[in-house]
Amino acid sequence: MTDRQPSFLDLTVSLKLVSYAILIIGAFVMVLPFIWMVTTACKSPPELATLPVRWLPENPVCYENLGALYDQSPNFNRYLLNSAIVTVARTLGQLITCSLAAYGFARFRFPGRSLIFALCLGLLMVPFQAIIIPEFILIRDLGWLNSFRALIVPGIFSAFALFLLRQAFLQIPLELEESALIDGANPLQVLWHITLPLSVPAITAFAVITVQAAWNDFLYPLTVANTPDTRVITIGISLLQGERNTPFNILMMGSFIATVPMLALFVVLQRYFIEGVSMSGIKG
Amino acid sequence: MTTFLNFFGHTPLARRRALWGLALIAPNTLGLLFFFGIPVLMAFRTSLVEWNGIRPPVEVGLGNFERLFNDPLFWRSLGNTLKLMLMIIPTGIVLSLGAAVLLNQKLVGRSIFRTIYFLPVVTSTVAASIVWTWMFQTRYGLISSFLAPYGLGDLNWLTSPDLILIPIAAVTVWQRIGFEMVLFLAGLQNIPRSLYEAAVLDGASRWERFRSITLPMLSPTTFLVFILASISTFQIFDQVYIMTSRTTRGGVGGSASTLAYFLYDSGFGKGRFGYASAIALVLFLIILVFTLFQLRFQRRWVYYEAGE
Numbered sequence A: 001m002t003d004r005q006p007s008f009l010d011l012t013v014s015l016k017l018v019s020y021a022i023l024i025i026g027a028f029v030m031v032l033p034f035i036w037m038v039t040t041a042c043k044s045p046p047e048l049a050t051l052p053v054r055w056l057p058e059n060p061v062c063y064e065n066l067g068a069l070y071d072q073s074p075n076f077n078r079y080l081l082n083s084a085i086v087t088v089a090r091t092l093g094q095l096i097t098c099s100l101a102a103y104g105f106a107r108f109r110f111p112g113r114s115l116i117f118a119l120c121l122g123l124l125m126v127p128f129q130a131i132i133i134p135e136f137i138l139i140r141d142l143g144w145l146n147s148f149r150a151l152i153v154p155g156i157f158s159a160f161a162l163f164l165l166r167q168a169f170l171q172i173p174l175e176l177e178e179s180a181l182i183d184g185a186n187p188l189q190v191l192w193h194i195t196l197p198l199s200v201p202a203i204t205a206f207a208v209i210t211v212q213a214a215w216n217d218f219l220y221p222l223t224v225a226n227t228p229d230t231r232v233i234t235i236g237i238s239l240l241q242g243e244r245n246t247p248f249n250i251l252m253m254g255s256f257i258a259t260v261p262m263l264a265l266f267v268v269l270q271r272y273f274i275e276g277v278s279m280s281g282i283k284g
Numbered sequence B: 001m002t003t004f005l006n007f008f009g010h011t012p013l014a015r016r017r018a019l020w021g022l023a024l025i026a027p028n029t030l031g032l033l034f035f036f037g038i039p040v041l042m043a044f045r046t047s048l049v050e051w052n053g054i055r056p057p058v059e060v061g062l063g064n065f066e067r068l069f070n071d072p073l074f075w076r077s078l079g080n081t082l083k084l085m086l087m088i089i090p091t092g093i094v095l096s097l098g099a100a101v102l103l104n105q106k107l108v109g110r111s112i113f114r115t116i117y118f119l120p121v122v123t124s125t126v127a128a129s130i131v132w133t134w135m136f137q138t139r140y141g142l143i144s145s146f147l148a149p150y151g152l153g154d155l156n157w158l159t160s161p162d163l164i165l166i167p168i169a170a171v172t173v174w175q176r177i178g179f180e181m182v183l184f185l186a187g188l189q190n191i192p193r194s195l196y197e198a199a200v201l202d203g204a205s206r207w208e209r210f211r212s213i214t215l216p217m218l219s220p221t222t223f224l225v226f227i228l229a230s231i232s233t234f235q236i237f238d239q240v241y242i243m244t245s246r247t248t249r250g251g252v253g254g255s256a257s258t259l260a261y262f263l264y265d266s267g268f269g270k271g272r273f274g275y276a277s278a279i280a281l282v283l284f285l286i287i288l289v290f291t292l293f294q295l296r297f298q299r300r301w302v303y304y305e306a307g308e
Helices: A013-041 A062-072 A076-107 A113-124 A128-141 A148-156 A159-170 A174-182 A187-198 A200-216 A219-224 A233-242 A248-268 A270-283 B002-008 B012-046 B063-069 B072-103 B110-122 B125-135 B142-150 B165-189 B193-201 B206-234 B238-243 B259-269 B273-307
Strands: none
Touching: A013 A248, A013 B072, A013 B110, A013 B125, A013 B165, A062 A076, A062 A248, A076 A148, A076 A159, A076 A187, A076 A200, A076 A233, A076 A248, A076 B012, A113 A159, A113 B012, A128 A148, A128 A219, A128 B012, A128 B259, A128 B273, A148 A219, A148 B012, A159 A200, A159 B012, A174 A187, A187 A200, A200 A248, A200 A270, A219 A233, A219 B259, A233 A248, A233 B125, A233 B238, A248 A270, A248 B110, A248 B125, A270 B110, A270 B165, B002 B012, B012 B273, B063 B273, B072 B110, B072 B165, B072 B206, B072 B259, B110 B165, B125 B142, B125 B165, B125 B238, B165 B206, B165 B238, B193 B206, B206 B273, B238 B259, B259 B273
């Protein structure tokens, strides 16, 4: 199409340059906090209070600061591990409960189907902050405070994942599933061998945002799990921040370590991230 | 017995399928009802009692709401939330729309820019707020050092009641741009190219094309972005909690308090669960209004796309 005619919509050279200039400045502003985080994480204490501000540490002390982080927060690795456990468990759990439910809603007729589905979707409209108090009371009355059960179990149910996976399953041609049913497969076998493999892109997008949301979750763990054994990483770094005496180089080291897993995951699975996050936003 | 069975379907096969369906949806549905449905109902109940979570609750009727509407801290928190909306939403829309328009052009390396702009979205708000706390430190923070030549290096961004909302808005915008940009890019790609070509034939300049084609055609997306940003501004909590945890905890006189922070602090800070539940209901109602707007509009949006 562009070969046929020099399109009127093509950019002139000068406009291209202006565009690049703005985009590069924008990109610089966007990465600036990351750069500042990483360089600060390797600064020595006197360099935190040097004027004019020093961009790069003169004698990087990354390793020493890492050590200082663990002095300040001896359980830091435990927090990382807890976050990893909670993240993986919630994601796998949601994958199981929500793909079963999504398949049920997508392919089966039963009394009350639309009503139950509407109820589930209705829960999407309730912001989590609005139920944080009763949620805490419920978890407390179950005797689950400061336990992995509290961090994981409510997180394996999701109206959003249900909605997302149902949409994906509905796009799969019925004939593929029907032929398997005729061959005598039961619905679980069809789901496992046909529907799920055909929905891999949607499942990846869903998994990626579930992982991200679980890893970055703060308010809920803050209210239900605040012991050294059950703290997740966001609580861990917020504790560092809350303590007046933690210097910023150590804080940046902690924030950096807490951020890197998601940044790495994002760089690898970008497409799914962007797809998933924009879908999760549309749900509101 | 037959009528009961017919309830599930008229043939044995249909009945078997119905039972399968119910079995498949049972775990997630029951879990959702238990962990989210019950708390929703409890929230209404709790808002009518005075309760510190330990001693038995005392019925107070609408007393919590009455006290709430006479509480200066409530109005302060609501006002702060509205101020944050004014700071965050227009800035976010202008910057993300700008980025989207630029990245919608045929440029080499645009996916790299998109990646960079999106990085803050995947960062945890807690870590982001810690980093921005450092950037906004008086004198030695990066932003203070940029402003020092103008004599503004010694501003107390994080403790001054007049300034504290700026750092909170800044980190929030930084984390929203990538997300809003993605929505705008999707919106831009839905605008038919033929409109632009016709406009060029009519001699419309680049700016005229932007003003009379791009902007109006993007209005559904802009509205969506506005609604989503409003909803998320009303949920701002992490930023306030983190950025004031070293110093004033919610700002001097609640100058950094948002509705969500006020709720948390009333419940978990002061142990007034009934009062906090009343705040939660107000928060829920406000967000519900935005959500209903969104739902109404989204239907139109889908129709729009289907009609094209």
